[in-house]
Amino acid sequence: MIITIGRQLGSGGRDIGKKLSEAMNIAYYDRELIEITAKESGLNRKLFEEADERARTGFSAGILGMRVPFLSEGGIACGGLSNEMLFQIQSDVIRSLADKQPCVFIGRCADYILRDRKDCFSVFICANEEDRIRRIISYGDNSIPVEKARDLMERGDRRRAAFYNYYSNKTWGEASSYHVCINSSVFGVDGTVSLLKEMMGKVSFYSE
Amino acid sequence: MIITIGRQLGSGGRDIGKKLSEAMNIAYYDRELIEITAKESGLNRKLFEEADERARTGFSAGILGMRVPFLSEGGIACGGLSNEMLFQIQSDVIRSLADKQPCVFIGRCADYILRDRKDCFSVFICANEEDRIRRIISYGDNSIPVEKARDLMERGDRRRAAFYNYYSNKTWGEASSYHVCINSSVFGVDGTVSLLKEMMGKVSFYSE
Secondary structure (H helix, E strand, O other): OEEEEEEOOOOOHHHHHHHHHHHHOOEEEOOHHHHHHHHHHOOOHHHHHHHHHHHOOOHHHHHHOOOOOOOOOOOEOOOOOEHHHHHHHHHHHHHHHHHHOOEEEEOOOHHHHOOOOOOEEEEEEEOOHHHHHHHHHHHOOOOOOHHHHHHHHHHHHHHHHHHHHHHOOOOOOEHHHOOEEEEHHHHHHHHHHHHHHHHHOOOOOOOO | OEEEEEEOOOOOHHHHHHHHHHHHOOEEEOOHHHHHHHHHHOOOHHHHHHHHHHHOOOHHHHHHOOOOOOOOOOOEOOOOOEHHHHHHHHHHHHHHHHHHOOEEEEOOOHHHHOOOOOOEEEEEEEOOHHHHHHHHHHHOOOOOOHHHHHHHHHHHHHHHHHHHHHHOOOOOOEHHHOOEEEEHHHHHHHHHHHHHHHHHOOOOOOOO
């Protein structure tokens, strides 16, 4: 069983994925993918780090006040490799890791990349705004004001949606793009983990 | 516990809601609301039936080739009562039913109408396209072609989205508008019912 987790910034989706992988004793891939992709491709790690940064939340950049360029469509990434090419290299790594063992992937359109697998279960985690803002503030060592956190939250969503909608044929955050979506404010991080673990045992991809 | 169920046309959401209400031995309100609203308001049942038809899937009308007007914004419904007024009357009935006993509401923006209740759990049901089309064809006594079913499916989604997005402050079918979204193709109708029943026992509306 392969589990992919898409998530709103500040929803706890990453913690949920990590804890779920521990509870199920399976591998977990989030930023680990950068290291592996660099190694597999023989290309400089920095290339993938920078592409990831461009595609990611813009969170740390946002805090530091850096300008994070919008994911350029077909634009050339440093090193002469386009974003698309780096995405394809990473996609191959995701497919090959999924072939090897059960695991959890965080983000990176893994649900779309693995869409042809029959054993891939896709999850989306959202949360109430007040919980997301509180979590984002805690990521920033509790030193950013609420309004800044709200801004990061909104830009994080836009960035993730832009990345997902560009590389997949689905819409980020839409219920019908995933198998299950859970609001983590309703069940808590641990409650959501145990719910998902139970669900895994019941997936039948049953068509009546 | 109040459960509200939004759903894509052909997702089996209505069956799931009905079976869930039976499994939990609680009341179930779908079109029953029309009768109750007419009775409570003292207004003609036909008024609510027609408003419901305008807001609903357009399914039967679609099959019969009738023209179903788009939900008019602020338009006047027959009898001189606006759609908004009929919606408000129905909303009052939904709130008063929810006050009386645990129950399941299908559609009608019940999740938005009951948003201030702490015990309201909102669900959205979607399904894979092939399952939805098969189900829509079966609603039409297996006498409609696939392309017609696909057209009804797409128009049904647009109509439900228009109704929900107009009357609520949320977006229909978006994960973050609901507490849990489930693709019924993954667990089947009965599997989804038992999953939801289990979830009910775990809702904590927990904020970490």
